[in-house]
Amino acid sequence: MWLGPRPRLFVLDPEKFKEMATKVYDFQKPDTSPLFKLLASGFANYDGDKWAKHRKIVSPAFNVEKLKVSLWFMFNCVIIII
Template structure:
């Protein structure tokens, strides 16, 4: 009862290819569709998931179209800077989602819900940046959990209304002298 090396190699290759195919299928189709279903159950609305690119093509097309038009100083800047986001909010409302490839991006514009997200440290996680982004852009924006809470507590007083008013007064005094 001799097992040939070719049969073993073929079997191992078949297992590897099947596992890899299942992982790709899960990443590209099954997980995004599952996340879409969960988001819709929670009352959020948005575009249906499209394979690989999601809403990326629509977004880049809208940005290109918005940049091709001239803009005046008195014009609203939102349609120029964030045309796809503005379109999504107009079409689906303030609580909606879009797709960045196979990942959903949830838009929340209700102050109570935003406060809820910022106060629950471990429940809402940021997407993991790629290694190049981590290398180039480190700071409070990339912190998570307790480290984020600690740094937020440190910088929060800088954004109180009284301090901002003093900064405006200081700037006026500097420009006058």
């Protein structure tokens, strides 16, 4: 897909996405504008070693068992609201 003057590639295959997420140095993120870097700095914009370090820190929060518990609570909240 073209986003302005730059092409963008969207990966929908989970295995390909996993490969891209683990090979930090093979798949670099595209350059962003300085304004975007100023307004949206954080984990999603990190690259290389800094990204790997922060990914290692937050990965336990996305453990499958923890996500199952979270999904259960979210599902019950939606049922109560409806």
